[in-house]
Amino acid sequence: MLLLLHHDRYGGPAVSTLFDLTTEVPAATTAAGPRPLIVGADLSLKSTGLGSADWTDAVRTKDSMRGHPRLAFLMQEIGSFLRNADLVVLEGPSYGHAGQGGHEELAGLRVMVQHWLWRREIPYAVVPPSSLKLFFAGYGKASKAGMREAAERWYGRTFEGPAANDECDAFALACAGYAWLGHPLAEIPERHRAALAGGQWPERAAVTAR
Numbered sequence: 001m002l003l004l005l006h007h008d009r010y011g012g013p014a015v016s017t018l019f020d021l022t023t024e025v026p027a028a029t030t031a032a033g034p035r036p037l038i039v040g041a042d043l044s045l046k047s048t049g050l051g052s053a054d055w056t057d058a059v060r061t062k063d064s065m066r067g068h069p070r071l072a073f074l075m076q077e078i079g080s081f082l083r084n085a086d087l088v089v090l091e092g093p094s095y096g097h098a099g100q101g102g103h104e105e106l107a108g109l110r111v112m113v114q115h116w117l118w119r120r121e122i123p124y125a126v127v128p129p130s131s132l133k134l135f136f137a138g139y140g141k142a143s144k145a146g147m148r149e150a151a152e153r154w155y156g157r158t159f160e161g162p163a164a165n166d167e168c169d170a171f172a173l174a175c176a177g178y179a180w181l182g183h184p185l186a187e188i189p190e191r192h193r194a195a196l197a198g199g200q201w202p203e204r205a206a207v208t209a210r
């Protein structure tokens with residue numbers, strides 16, 4: 001668990017936004033003005049990591065929970081973290097694990113979360129795992145331990161506990177969003193930032209207008 005926990009995760013009011021997802025080169029400059037609320041979400045059926053600039057958390061389910069009850073529980077809990085975000089950054093699917101148990105249900109969860117965000121006019125981005133790892137750790141095949149080491153090296157953040165890897169990934173997703181929008185949480189090499197071009201990002205105006 002991230003040592004800096006902050007559970008007051010709710011921000012400003014929702015307004016109309018645009019949702020044409022595009023792949024574009026990330027901004028090179030640092031934006032002025034107050035820092036927006038960007039939330040990273042590492043979706044999982046068993047342990048979903050969620051995080052922003054100064055907090056992380058996880059939504060975990062019991063082994064006995066399956067099917068519709070589990071999806072309903074996850075949507076309710078995950079939604080409580082996302083409902084007032086200015087931007088949500090989701091990790092894309094890992095196609096190398098397409099045969100894993102629960103793959104169809106996990107794909108359904110991803111679609112449900114994206115549709116939930118669309119209905120509430122909350123802009124969202126989707127970043128492939130390899131692009132996220134390259135941005136955060138400088139290596140597109142970084143291990144879970146490598147991601148935690150990168151969090152400490154570049155951002156001074158230490159993760160521990162049963163959901164440490166999930167929360168670290170969520171924090172990395174939030175960092176990607178802040179860097180893309182021009183509010184980087186740390187100074188990182190240019191080649192790290194360039195990896196953000198591999199993600200699908202909304203129109204910046206949809207985020208900055210909120």
